[in-house]
Amino acid sequence: MRKFLRTDWLGLAVLIVLGGAALGIARPEFLTPYSIDVILVGFSLTVVVALGQGIIIAIGHMNLALGAIGCLVAVAFGGSMQFWGFPTWAAVLFGLAIGLACGFVNGWLTHKSGLTSFIVTLATLSIFKGASLGITEAQSFDGISDAVKAFGSDRWGPLPETLLVAVPIVIATWLFLGKMIPGRQMLAYGGNPAAAELSGISRGRIVILAHTLSGLFAAIAGMMTVARLQIATPTIGDEWLIASFAAPVIGGAVLSGGHLPVIGTCLGVLVIALINQALVLLAVDPFYVQVLLGLLILAAVGANRLREARLGTGPKLRLS
Amino acid sequence: MSDAFVEVRGASKAFVGVQALDNVSLSVGRGQIHALLGENGAGKSTLIKILTGVHRPDAGEVLLEGTPRHFRAPRESIAAGIGVVHQERNLITRFSVAENITLEDPPTKFGLFDEAAAVVSTRKWLDLLHLDIDPRTIVSRLSVAQVQLVEIAKALSLESRFLLLDEPTSSLTPHETGTLFEVLRRLAADGVSILFVSHKLEEVLSLCTHVTVLRDGRNACESQSLAGMTRADIVRLMIGREEAMFAAPATSVRLATPALELVSVATSLGHRDVSLQAFHGEIFGLYGLIGAGRSELARAIMGAAKITGGELRIEGTPTRIRDVTDAVRRYGIGYVSEDRKGEGLILAHDIASNIAVTIWHRISRFLGFVSDGMQDRVAAPLARALDVRTPSLAQRVGNLSGGNQQKVSVAKWLAASSKILIIDEPTVGIDVRSKAYLHDLILRLSRDGAAVIVISSDMPELVALADRIGVMKDFRLVETFDNSRNYGASSARIMQAIHG
DSSP states (O other): OHHHHHHHTHHHHHHHHHHHHHHHHHOGGGGSHHHHHHHHHHHHHHHHHHHHHHHHHTTTOOOTTHHHHHHHHHHHHHHHHHTSOOOHHHHHHHHHHHHHHHHHHHHHHHHHHOOOHHHHHHHHHHHHHHHHHHHHTTOOBOOOOHHHHHHHHOEETTEETHHHHHHHHHHHHHHHHHHBHHHHHHHHHHHOHHHHHHTTOOHHHHHHHHHHHHHHHHHHHHHHHHHHHTSBOTTTTTTHHHHHHHHHHHTTOOTTSSOOOHHHHHHHHHHHHHHHHHHHHTTOOTHHHHHHHHHHHHHHHHHHHHHHHHHTOSOOOOOO | OTTEEEEEEEEEEEETTEEEEEEEEEEEETTOEEEEEOOTTSSHHHHHHHHTTSSOOSEEEEEETTEEEOOOSHHHHHHTTEEEEOSSOOOOTTSBHHHHHTSSSOOEETTEEOHHHHHHHHHHHHHHTTOOOOTTSBGGGSOHHHHHHHHHHHHHHTTOSEEEEESTTTTOOHHHHHHHHHHHHHHHHTTOEEEEEOSOHHHHHHHOSEEEEEETTEEEEEEEEOTTOOHHHHHHHHHSSOOOOOOOOOOOOOOSSOSEEEEEEEETTSOOSEEEEEOTTOEEEEEEOTTSSHHHHHHHHTTSSOEEEEEEEETTEEOOOOSHHHHHHTSOEEEEOSOIIIIIOOTTSBHHHHHHGGGHHHHOOGGGBOOHHHHHHHHHHHHHHTTOOOSOTTSBGGGSOHHHHHHHHHHHHHHTTOSEEEEESTTTTOOHHHHHHHHHHHHHHHHTTOEEEEEOSOHHHHHHHOSEEEEEETTEEEEEEEOOSOHHHHHHHHHHHHHO
16 A cells, blocks of 8 residues: 555656656746746645545545635635725634535535435535625625735745645645544545444544535635635636546545545646646647546546556456 | 366466466366365456456366357356356346346337236246245345345346356355255256355255365366265365364353343344343354344444443443444444455555554544554554464555455454454355464454454354354344353254244
């Protein structure tokens, strides 16, 4: 397992370096500070989104409402500053609280109802999104504090400040899943729910914890997006869904749960950010980014499947 | 052997680095009931998969009535007249029994599935096995034994001239097994050839006429007549040496206070009036037919089901166990599930994690961190003590043999230093060598002070192991007695309790 984890993402890293080099040669402007900055900003937002989904994938669930939570938080974050005059710190706490609450509701409903997370989060997706649109009447809030605007546009040396939030989150997630008990328990539950429960791991706690954390990540990503856009609009989060699944899957995550390579997920995010930037530089219609992303998911799933087959751990051939 | 119906000649098959089969031959004559035996990992499964078209041999060939055949997919072997009952269940659980049995060739009327016709043709096969269920029943509502019999009925319904049965009796009662054997003998008399794979040697000796034994991927014997062979002869062929005779010595200690006591307990699962005591240093054996409520009782004790009446006492103190976490952490109760792969282990995770999962909360230090090193420190001595055969603790549990997986299942409760250990079917699907080892281990655990409850459908195992035996029937405990370890006496008493 540990050896397997180490080699999990090596191919991906090589691919990124080669792809980046090829692009740099074909389009020298790819390696300009401006271009790298765009990639890093994209990376820091998407990685939080991807880990927010990843932590749910780890237990074998899914969170379709990730973007809707991010949207609701963004709207509440902007609105609380514009209409209630919340200082920045209070607005941030308010946003985090809403994200945690939405995630908790997802987890609690999934646990108590016995329905799949797919159904529950499909329903809450609609609820959270509808609430965001209702509150804003589909308008944007621009009464964002200067501190938030500065965070979204300032640089810390050569690095965007958003990266200063993203990197600690990546490290924390890595430690959490790899070394901390609740994280280990989540992976154990994802690997085999029945065995984990019979080992004394509480199903309810795991499910609620994972969904709550996912809500927290969505909240952070939502507010980061507000900072970057300098405005809180109810369209935030709309395009998160595909990337949130694509990055972990490209990174080698097992969708049925039990295995979430954090470094792999980061590389998956990097791949997505690189592709976005490459297609911009190559002047490809941005809609084709989606097409390419879809193909990439298929390729990644295929590669995972091959690896599982080689290790002999894939689903067994069923005979009828 | 011109009369051979199915023949395998010099089959070899290698998987990444492992020679699973090495020049193996087998020949099943017409109307013969032929046993295929071997420990886990001896190559039986691979040979079966070659016969059923799942794998293609690297060398050698399969002949049907003297003609070489090259099956490229399971449906080709079925088309050639090979009927198979697989070890794993392969029914569509949301379909009815009739639909499942007629799945290959469903009867139709005006292009629609003709349920009435399917029911009629299905009932014939169910009757043959004395299986009294409505063919319209949805499979998911059947008991494990019924499902297994439906699988057998389905294979029979193909009216194949060659039947391959892989552990067909694993969930059956002795009575159901008897009925099945009568049917098989009748089929054999009609000229059907049967290949019978089983771990239960007593069954093989009573049913089969010929035997092929595999050991380490090679023939230990090939298509030999069973006449004159004893159980010991077969075991010697399987493991390459004599089987150590095992019977647990009687326990001398019985403390005044039982570690676990049930006083006329009723549960939400349907148990009524169950009273039992399990003492430290003692093995309590729980026997019963499939569906008697044994595993369900274990679940209720573990807090996974509600106790609705009576009293559960731990060390003499009336106790209410709220959930499994409570049972494991507060009261030190461990449960080794009968379903190793489904409920016991996390196959995709490594050995160390699987063993340490019960005690992460205890070994963690600062802020709840637990490192690989900390896990290994707990897991390594246990894996060594339990003789888990593995190059490294980082090995995935899914890659271990059944016997080694079971050792890991037990090891995790040793890590948790469980004081009360419930072991459900400790040796099901495990080879002879690991079986003896696990028996010895269970005995050692109890003599070291644990209260062990062993649930088993393997009567010889239970009689050899248990200090006292409880017999369950219809979610009640109908009999409890001190086990004399005399097989004749104890088994008679058990059968009396169930059928008398």
